[in-house]
Amino acid sequence: MDPNDSFREFVAAHQQSLMRTAYLLTGDAHLAEDLLQSVLLKVLARWPKLTHVGNPQAYARKALVNQYISWRRRLVSAELPSAAPPEGSYSNEDSTVVRLAVRQALAQLPPRQRAVIILRFYEDLTEHETAKLLKCSIGTVKSQTHHALARLRTLSPAFSELEGQR
Structure with missing residues (x-):
């Protein structure tokens, strides 16, 4: 079995939960995707060690929080918050x-x-x-x-x- 197969299985099993956490941290779907992608790259780099020693889901969650806090510290944005909620169709x-x-x-x-x-x-x-x-x-x-x-x-x-x- 290819070592990347176990990583793919991990992503398939936990992507939704991790994406929800990333979205709640960032408040933006696109930033959440970027955050999750950068964290999954870190998880992949440490995958062999994580599968033998650690808890990959806990590591990924911790990396999400740490990466988010790091991004927020460096964030210099020209975006202005809007009082108007985004459009969407909700029941x-x-x-x-x-x-x-x-x-x-x-x-x-x-x-x-x-x-x-x-x-x-x-x-x-x-x-x-x-x-x-x-x-x-x-x-x-x-x-x-x-x-x-x-x-x-x-x-x-x-x-x-x-x-x-x-």
């Missing part, structure tokens, strides 16, 4: 409005807080797993989560019911 208008409000609010968080929120609430990782992934203490995860949720509550009424959760 449930209320859930669409909430989804857009959540996405816009997440986009206003600092990269580290955004990563913590996505890992804790979207990826459903524990505080310990999130701390390990971000190479920080559990206390840092807790405080980043607290500050991020407080900021989200001020940015969007969709987050008002998050009082006291997690």
